[in-house]
Amino acid sequence: MADPNHAPDPSRPSPVRGTSRRSFLRTTVLAGGALAAPAVLSGCGTTAGRSSPAGASSLAPAVLSSQPDAGQGETLRVGLIGCGGRGTGAAGQALKADSKAVLVAMADVFPEQIETALKSLTQDPAIADRVQVPPERRFVGLDAYQRLIESGVDVVLQAAPPGFRPQHVRAAVEAGKHQFVEKPVATDVAGVRSVLESVRMAREKNLAWVAGFCWRYDRARREFYRRIHDGAIGDIRAIYATYYTGPVKPMPPPSARPPGMGDVEWQIRNWYNFVWLSGDGLVEQACHSVDKILWAMRDVPPARAVATGGRQTPNHEGNIYDHMHVVYEWSNGVRAFLGQRQIAGCFNQNSDFLMGSRGEGVIDGWRAVYIKGENRWRFTGPNNDMYQQEHDELFASIRRGEPINDGEWQVQSTWVALMGRMAAYTGQEITWEMIQNSQERLVPDPLSWDMKLPVAPMAIPGQTKFV
Template sequence: MSDPAVSAFSRRRFLNASGGAVLAPAILTSTGSLLAEKKADSNETLKIGLIGCGGRGTGAAAQALGADYNSKIVAMADAFDTQIESSIKNLSASFPDRVDVKPEMKFTGLDAYQKLIDCGVDVVLLATPPGFRPMHLTAAVEAGKHIFCEKPMAVDAAGYRVAQAAVEKAKQKKLNLVAGFCWRYATSRIECYKRLHDGDIGDITGILATYYSGPVKVMPPAAGRPAGMGDVEWQVRNWYNFSWLSGDSLVEQAVHSLDKICWAMKDAPPVSVIGTGGRQIPAEDGNIFDHFHCAYEWEGGLICQITNRQITGCHNEVADVIHGTKGRLVIGKGPAPYIDGEKRWRWRGEEKNMYDLEHQALFNAIRKGEVINDGDRMMSSTLIAIMGREAAYTGQKIMWKDDAAEGKDKKSDRAPLAILASQQDLAPDNLKFGDKFVPTPMPRPGVTKFV
């Protein structure tokens, strides 16, 4: 029988990767200070490759260079060459001696990721639209690279399984895998959740997380599409507006807030979720919602809610309010997190940049011969976000797993809608930029079916 993870990966390839030997990561012997050398030019220099050269990718590359002073950006891959040149220009302004991307190390196209992975880099930064993340993560792990993987890690159940299989292989290979769920590395948040788990507000009775902002990337009118541009290129250039590429706003952006809910719940998955959502901003193209509200139920009946919106002219807020039997923890309402209740507390420490800290953790682990693997929690948070999105898309109550199939619930004759049993695969197969492709239509709760 074939490996389902391998089959899913094969189905989700866009183009056949070019041949070439897979190169092992460099053997590192130095455990000295990362600040020892301001200029990267030794045998211990870590070679970094960036896959996805937009704003987030360029930011991740800058943070990687800031985390390890004996490292260089030596390769870049993106669907578009203009993104690569813009990224090099921006990074070179801050790191003129440590951005050394020769012409033959600039890879473009939908298969560019594999060419970069095969070119001899030690560390790979994954920052493309998340629809590509499962196959990029799989390829990087197969090649034995240390990885920074931006969130989310998948946009559908098929991608989740592919990426989860890569996580397991990364564990076997003892590769470092740091997730872009940056709040897990924030100084004040680490202290918040330690106090929460130590019982400073008692037992959790409920959580409300908000993620209110303006639109991330406005979909241009269809008339703005250049003549002759294929469907796939048009959609990739406007990736945020298509669920097969972004996963929608709940999965691509508000997943940060869901990850914090999961952190509070010690990364145990929920039992079920009900949700609602829709689109208020008219768009001729695209298939994503601009607002969601999801209520997740955990074991014992605890309800945790997340609500997000991306509409201009509305109240903006990113906050977490965690209620307990002895008080409440409030994050995001004011400059510092605080606890109201029996054990009053307010964060007064130094808040370091969480984006820097996640890269420092990655490069310190590489230098010291240690292993960090954020894989299990990053995949759980990703799938929980997909679960909520599907509840809102379909208007149905979605379960985490099918207890009836496991013999735990014989009472119901109806097959439950379980995210772990989902067969959804939003990614097109073997498409090229010039191809025609019609993505799934705008979801209609009560009409759209759970797959």
């Protein structure tokens, strides 16, 4: 049976057939009762009252052919914030998800990013005619996101560096826009709190919010976790997850900085290497592994975390670790072990091993997904493009007037990633209550192009304090 929160119901009339554009968009924003009341992220975490995330607790398989009929509905005007590789990919997927979607605006701090993305998108014959971004709707600068939101778009794709995410998603929600929101949602606890408020505002306004935690939109993993939740391996005893890979965006030496380039520009151009912009490798990349751990645990957050980590390879002016190992523990004694590393020339792996009382569940990277033990199983069906699926379900939900809202579990997965990073940086045991009450604030506010922005020192366990 299709997941009612994500798959279109072909027996229901389209909310846009026979309506004007203004009426259609008003319907998608104001329709009441389509989603459950928001959950409260507190204590050990409850999932009661949440709309089921794609493939999460209810795990009913979603219909994978969800593109609405091109004859139904009005044009959906799409705006892209953050025109790097991930943003460019998201824009292409959005246009392929809905034949009435048109990319009409783009925003980035740097103009060359917009031009590179436009060149890539217009070379795809499947979508080129719906890339309609004239020069006056190519917004550049730190305030480019706001000008894009005010330009008349209906759907915003959020793909800027995550340090900017809280500010960007809040502006979009306040303006009544549907959103695709890349992971993670923030790089500090203050940002996570802000995004949680935005998520709840989006729910109140009945706005779509699809998370960039793409594995929850993967067919094989949806079926895998459905079986896990149905007891295929019995009670989960432990989880081991790996995110071992090479450097993502190595920091250039100070000598590579062009004369006259200010601190803010230099750091944004090398955003991955600064905690306030990327959140570190655990928060920015291995958050996928954190999210899958939480998926296995039915989105109940851990009670505490301890971790080790540090910097093995030179990072020049950057201040992120290149390896961490986190142990998350739940109140029932279950532990999850997460290894994260971004060092060249090392063993690489991105896998998940779930150990239960009656068997073991294995996600072997991008390859096999299977269960060993009493209930042997291996996924053998055709898989889907999970990146495309995110947008297929986003636009289909908007069309039928029942917008998806993944926001609360997306926030929680980011929060748990921050919990692990803070345990590694401080060398302390960090509890769920501690991370929820943390006063950590890393993102400069206000931020201006010409301001001096000294780089915070690299964290030292045992010396760096919990805030």
